Amino acid sequence: MLNQVILFLPELFFLFMALVLFGLTVASGEPKPRRDYHTALVLSAIGAVITLGSIGAEGHLFFKAYRLDLFSQLFKCFLGFGLFLVICISSKLDGIAERHHPEFYLFLTTSTLGMMLLVSAVELITLFVALELSSYSLYILVPMRKGSDHDSEAGIKFFFIGAMASATMLFGMSYIYGVCHTTYLAEIMTTLPQLIHTPGAVVGMVLTLCGLFFKLAVFPFHNWAPDVYEGGANQVVAFVATVSKMAGMAILIRLVALTGGDSTYLMNVLIILAIVGMTLGNLVAIKQKDFKRLLAYSSIAHAGYVLLGILSMSEIGYASVIYYALAYLILNVACFMVLVTMSEKGQNVKIDDFSGLYKRAPLLAVTLLLGVFGLAGLPPTGGFTGKFLIFIAAIEKGYLWLVIFAMVNVTISLYYYIGVVKAAYLNPPAEGSEPIRISIPLRLLNYALIIVILWLGLYPSTLFDQAKIAAEAVLAVL
């Protein structure tokens, strides 16, 4: 019994954190944003450390519906740190009314908790309910932005497309259950590969993946992304763009690994989605003036690269996606940190607003440079290594032409990423703009992010080895 509690400790801690934050939401008196911020910060820091400590835990819980292995624990650790980083950049939470700050932290926590349950769930119903828990929290966070005209549109769009995707996913799961007669992933993994050539299994699988495509903003389910990125409060968008994307990637790996890897239909679907997603995201991103919209379209393109790693359906492919997930998290957090610091009253930031950033705040300019170059996939950042690993995995499986196509896309994407860097470094500062003051904790965060981005780019071997073991764990879910 005690042993099981220890296995479940990270989740229990985040449950406790949700409980404390709930206490803050119902506390009487005037809103105290600083108190809320510090409570959330300290708790999430402890949570991140606990998830780090729980790496290596193995076992089953809840009648084998819940499994702890290196894969799940690694992702829980990423999620825990992701939440911590997002809360770190929430010290200036102007986008949300002060009396709703505790709710903001509460829903971030419940969403993260849902994702943690999600990456460990090895049973379809558990998986679905965990996914819903994380999505519901996001549906509420997006329209919480105060005093903007976009908010309700973004919130409604996000909710409706999300609900559609969930329904599609559930429908697909019913077909998987229909052909496999079980909801346990371990049993599905033994039966599905033989059945994957039947139309029912393929359709079931594709429809199930739709729910995740929505989370990752993969091509047919992408159109919420630009509006939500533009309409949501900056910190909320930072969470959606990083932590929630990562959970989506994790569970995509889990589900695709079920098919056993030789379904031509599924492969073709993934290839088409990857190609269309990459091209569409990159081409439309060129036209964007709003930095968050640009990041939204770039996330659509990145989902395409991730699919490339997924569809190689090999251990290396999955491992590279895990690596990419972490790199993507850090790079996006870096970009959003700059964005949040730039945005004085929680408003959106245009690319032109970066003008002369290197004069106004040299440190932020460096972080932005590394973040944006990382997203573009230039060395020596983590983004380069991540893409490199994904492309290698795809080439190993004989998708050379697809990799060349992706390279062309990367080149296109350089255009708009460099546009951001150009604004920051070459354009003169706007009239009357003052240097941006950076507090000491923020400075430390900057340094930490820079170091991690470079570390991910230069010394990938330690983490990649872990990722490979984690990928093995996924394939051996029995």
Place this chain on the structure above:
Amino acid sequence: MEPLMAVIIPTLPELIKFEWVAQAAFYFIIGVTLAGAVSAVFLRRIIHNILGLIVALFGVAGLFIYLNSEFLALMQILIYVGAICISIVFAIMLSDPMYKEDPRRRLTKVFASVLVSLLILAGFLSMITKTPFEAAAQRSDDWTVTTVGNLLLTRYALVFELISFVLVVAIIGAIVIAGQGRKQRSLK
């Protein structure tokens, strides 16, 4: 009344041929569902659409009973009819007044949506017929509500607790989002 029933009920299976009743019930249920669905889509008054939807959902509940899964039928009636349709009615009451003129129905739009629905139907029909759905080796035919309850307490214990968590998040969220406008108004 009582003695008459006592005579009729036990002899029912002999009086009426079982398969015949099942067939008749099936077509009746299908008919109710389709009639409800058609009126939900094609009637012009939005309240009539809801009523049609309710009829269709009752039909679906009947289908679940026909498939021997009482729990789903129960859920269908209590959640969909009892709660969701009611909240749709609430939503209508809260939205624009209904005496406004109905928007005109575009013929091209109707045609396109019919076409898309038919395509989807055809796609799923061909998929279902082409897939060999094999019966499971060991199959339980005990799907009473008690069995479902047992599963919720054992196998799906985590799901059971999570459902309550998800709903709490949903309720708090609803209050937060609905309260945003309200508090601001009351402050004025």
Place this chain on the structure above:
Amino acid sequence: MDAFLLKDYFFILLFLLVGIGFGAVPLILSVLISPKTIGRDTLKTYESGMIPFGSAWVQFGVSYYLFALIFLAFDVDVLYLFPVLLAYGKDFVIRDFVELCIFVGILAFAIIYAWRKGVFDWKELTG
């Protein structure tokens, strides 16, 4: 579906028919025996003998919708309790008790929140 169940559902059919009868017969009767003249007040909305004012199609306050939503969520919750109650305490009473306590306990937070935020406070809602 076997003969045993069929018997059960026969009662439902019976109730359905009687219910339809209760709805249909008064309508048919009123068509048959009501006077066919149309006067000034014939088509007026019947409101317990009072003379109605305004239209019946009015927009309602959003506070009602909150109640509808909260009702919806609790309705779903209660539905999950039905099967659990049928299976409750068959083998492991303590385990069942704990699970139910957690389930209802989590739900209680929704009530606490609604209470603290004044959702049940009718005066504030209309103000």
